[in-house]
Amino acid sequence: MKEYVSVWVYSENNNLMLELISCGRSLSDTLKIELTAVLIGDEAEGKADKLVKYGADKVFMINHPTLKESPDEICLATLTDLIATHKPEILLIGSTKNGKELASRIAARLETGCIQDCSYLTINGEGQLITKRVVYSGNAVVTATFSRSPHIATVPLRTFEKLEPTERKGNIMKLEAKAVKPRLDVVSVSKMEVTDVKVEEARIVICGGRGIDSKEDFKPLKELAQILEGQVSNTRPLAEDRKWFSGWVGLSGKKIKPTVYIGCGISGMIQHVAGMRDSKIVVAINKDPEAAIFEFADYMVVGDLYEIVPAIVKELKKALD
Amino acid sequence: MPRIIVCLKQAIDVSQLKADANGRLITAGVSRKISDFDKNALEEAVRLKEALDGEVVTVTASVEDAKTTIREALAMGGDKGYFINDEALQNSDTLAISFVLAEAIKKIGQFDLILCGEASIDGFSAQVGPRLAELLNIPVITYGRKICLEGSVLTVERILEDRYETVKASTPAIVTVTKEINEPRIPSLMAIMKASKKEIVTWRLTDLGVSPGKVGEAGSGIRILDVKAPKVERRRVLIEGETPNEIAEKLVKSLIQEGVVGR
Ligand SMILES: Cc1cc2nc3c(=O)[nH]c(=O)nc-3n(C[C@H](O)[C@H](O)[C@H](O)COP(=O)(O)OP(=O)(O)OC[C@H]3O[C@@H](n4cnc5c(N)ncnc54)[C@H](O)[C@@H]3O)c2cc1C
Numbered sequence: 327m328k329e330y331v332s333v334w335v336y337s338e339n340n341n342l343m344l345e346l347i348s349c350g351r352s353l354s355d356t357l358k359i360e361l362t363a364v365l366i367g368d369e370a371e372g373k374a375d376k377l378v379k380y381g382a383d384k385v386f387m388i389n390h391p392t393l394k395e396s397p398d399e400i401c402l403a404t405l406t407d408l409i410a411t412h413k414p415e416i417l418l419i420g421s422t423k424n425g426k427e428l429a430s431r432i433a434a435r436l437e438t439g440c441i442q443d444c445s446y447l448t449i450n451g452e453g454q455l456i457t458k459r460v461v462y463s464g465n466a467v468v469t470a471t472f473s474r475s476p477h478i479a480t481v482p483l484r485t486f487e488k489l490e491p492t493e494r495k496g497n498i499m500k501l502e503a504k505a506v507k508p509r510l511d512v513v514s515v516s517k518m519e520v521t522d523v524k525v526e527e528a529r530i531v532i533c534g535g536r537g538i539d540s541k542e543d544f545k546p547l548k549e550l551a552q553i554l555e556g557q558v559s560n561t562r563p564l565a566e567d568r569k570w571f572s573g574w575v576g577l578s579g580k581k582i583k584p585t586v587y588i589g590c591g592i593s594g595m596i597q598h599v600a601g602m603r604d605s606k607i608v609v610a611i612n613k614d615p616e617a618a619i620f621e622f623a624d625y626m627v628v629g630d631l632y633e634i635v636p637a638i639v640k641e642l643k644k645a646l647d
Numbered sequence: 648m649p650r651i652i653v654c655l656k657q658a659i660d661v662s663q664l665k666a667d668a669n670g671r672l673i674t675a676g677v678s679r680k681i682s683d684f685d686k687n688a689l690e691e692a693v694r695l696k697e698a699l700d701g702e703v704v705t706v707t708a709s710v711e712d713a714k715t716t717i718r719e720a721l722a723m724g725g726d727k728g729y730f731i732n733d734e735a736l737q738n739s740d741t742l743a744i745s746f747v748l749a750e751a752i753k754k755i756g757q758f759d760l761i762l763c764g765e766a767s768i769d770g771f772s773a774q775v776g777p778r779l780a781e782l783l784n785i786p787v788i789t790y791g792r793k794i795c796l797e798g799s800v801l802t803v804e805r806i807l808e809d810r811y812e813t814v815k816a817s818t819p820a821i822v823t824v825t826k827e828i829n830e831p832r833i834p835s836l837m838a839i840m841k842a843s844k845k846e847i848v849t850w851r852l853t854d855l856g857v858s859p860g861k862v863g864e865a866g867s868g869i870r871i872l873d874v875k876a877p878k879v880e881r882r883r884v885l886i887e888g889e890t891p892n893e894i895a896e897k898l899v900k901s902l903i904q905e906g907v908v909g910r
Contacts, residue, residue: 422807422808423789423790423807423808424789424807426773426774426777426789427773427777427787427789430741430773430774430776430777430778431777431778431780431781431787433742433774433778433868434742434745434777434778434780434781434782435781437742437868438742438868439740439742439867439868439869440741440742440772440774440868440869441772441869442771442772442773442774443771443772456872460771460877461769461770461771461874462659462661462664462672462769463661463662463768463769463771464877465661465664465672465876465877466664466666466672466874466875466876466877467874467875467876467877468871468873468874469871469872469873469874469875470869470870470871470872471869471870471872472868472869472870473864473867473868473869473870474742474868509786509816510786510788510814510815510816511814511815511816512812512813512814513802513813513814513815514812514813515810515811515812515813516810516811517809517810518809518810518811526808530907530908554908565827566826566827572806573808577771578684578765578825578826580808585907586902586907586908596661596662603877603879606907607902607905607907608881609898609902620883621879621881621883622879622881623881623883624881624882624883624884625882625884625886625898625901625902626883626884626885626886627886627894627898628885629891629894630891633891634891634894634895636891637890637891637892637894637895638895638898638899640892640895641892641895641896641898641899642899642908645899645900645903645909646908646909
């Protein structure tokens with residue numbers, strides 16, 4: 327058995343950080359080793375206590391006022407340096423786009439393996455870290471382990487539930503960021519439409535596809551989302567071809583795992599399904615009884631979305647009143 | 648006259664995959680193609696070349712024969728293809744493949760820009776571009792959806808989860824591109840014929856001075872234990888009714904019973 331030192335977690339996304347702590351907690355408990363959260367950012371001070379409450383044994387707190395929103399050389403150099411010094415066995419990074427880039431680059435610097443977008447992580451009887459992830463556009467699940475250290479894995483949002491906060495004692499250590507020159511110059515940042523942003527975190531997602539004829543026809547879907555306190559999203563052609571939205575759900579877009587996914591006028595092509603297959607309950611509304619989306623549905627509604635969706639809105643209003 | 652290198656993966660056509668009776672995936676006999684996002688990278692490179700009068704070379708590392716795939720890239724506008732073909736590449740992960748690609752790129756020589764897809768359509772691990780940047784010690788801009796190259800100044804618009812970022816870097820640099828950056832061309836018959844005369848340089852690992860310990864299982868950081876078709880465990884309950892209202896009523900009832908909507 328290997329000499330494990332610790333499990334580390336890092337994400338620039340606060341929610342994801344707490345979820346990683348939950349995942350890291352169970353790995354480190356199994357291995358009976360310490361869990362360290364690495365906090366890098368402009369308001370690190372105020373956040374460290376919280377990470378302990380949510381399960382971290384130790385927090386490396388690095389104030390880095392210039393860490394904005396780009397994949398940051400300073401963050402990369404600081405993390406790599408810390409890892410080289412403290413030698414954690416497992417490093418979990420939040421699987422945002424920047425997080426994936428960061429993980430790959432740390433792995434390159436340390437000449438080790440990196441497994442992206444893990445949907446499952448566990449320690450087997452031999453103390454090995456076993457991961458699962460989806461490949462081949464959702465057609466397969468790969469089980470893999472590591473043959474080099476540290477083991478670097480990225481984990482998407484909503485893969486693990488954050489723990490309940492408790493009053494625990496932890497060790498908070500303040501460290502310095504490494505001084506390196508940035509290589510990229512972020513000239514400007516523009517936010518996307520809010521509706522697109524929250525989809526990954528929404529408990530309920532109403533997704534529209536090409537069965538919807540105009541952007542205005544999203545109104546009943548939005549109404550449904552509003553009643554259910556959910557978010558509206560869409561398939562890729564509605565963003566790419568019709569330019570109605572900027573984001574989409576799927577292989578090349580957002581991976582969502584809401585409690586309820588309601589797909590309206592979506593055929594269920596594998597590339598879209600790759601982004602929603604982990605949803606807890608799937609409702610599909612499609613007028614074509616042969617539509618592939620029904621293979622992935624818990625509740626199948628064969629019918630015209632233009633009639634069905636407003637009817638659901640009406641029923642919900644009645645039921646929830 | 649920029650020189651652009653495009654990293655092209657020969658990927659499995661995922662839409663043709665089937666599983667055997669035990670749920671194991673059958674990849675033998677499934678057709679191969681240029682990985683989708685790499686095709687976007689190639690298209691972008693060719694557009695830059697056409698605008699700036701440059702040169703586009705492609706580089707592919709594969710244990711299988713990839714010449715037909717590379718030929719397609721040349722028909723789309725690549726000027727020359729480099730193909731690292733060696734059985735020792737079997738079971739190489741992104742750590743090993745990135746190392747081989749970096750060594751090949753060093754041997755190819757001077758370049759201004761390297762373009763990769765944001766990820767490959769089969770493995771989807773989004774690592775090769777960022778890893779190459781580290782190995783070659785140059786800047787990387789990931790998830791690019793717009794590229795502008797003026798002299799040695801590279802401006803790229805990135806698409807992230809909740810925002811767009813416009814980022815500048817100086818060349819040589821790497822950009823990984825998303826699907827929405829362009830619509831890859833379908834080469835004309837003429838272009839296909841011309842491509843048959845373009846050069847594909849084939850290298851073995853010894854030509855790159857890469858030792859066997861750097862590739863395959865020995866050179867990789869991860870070990871695959873199993874590849875299986877995912878289980879779909881959906882209940883597939885058909886909600887029926889005479890009218891949309893009746894259907895909606897049943898559906899809403901079910902969702903409330905599941906405890907997922909309402910209080
Ligand atoms: C490399 C690559 C990556 C991709 N990535 C993604 C991705 O990330 N996300 C994504 O979504 N797509 C992606 N795609 C595209 C994907 O292959 C499909 O083309 C897309 O998902 C189809 O979108 P759709 O279901 O909205 O449209 P369609 O396939 O056209 O389906 C429309 C459906 O609506 C139904 N319909 C029509 N009218 C009504 C009505 N009145 N009432 C009820 N039903 C109706 C029809 O029966 C049909 O089933 C990708 C493709 C490629 C090649």
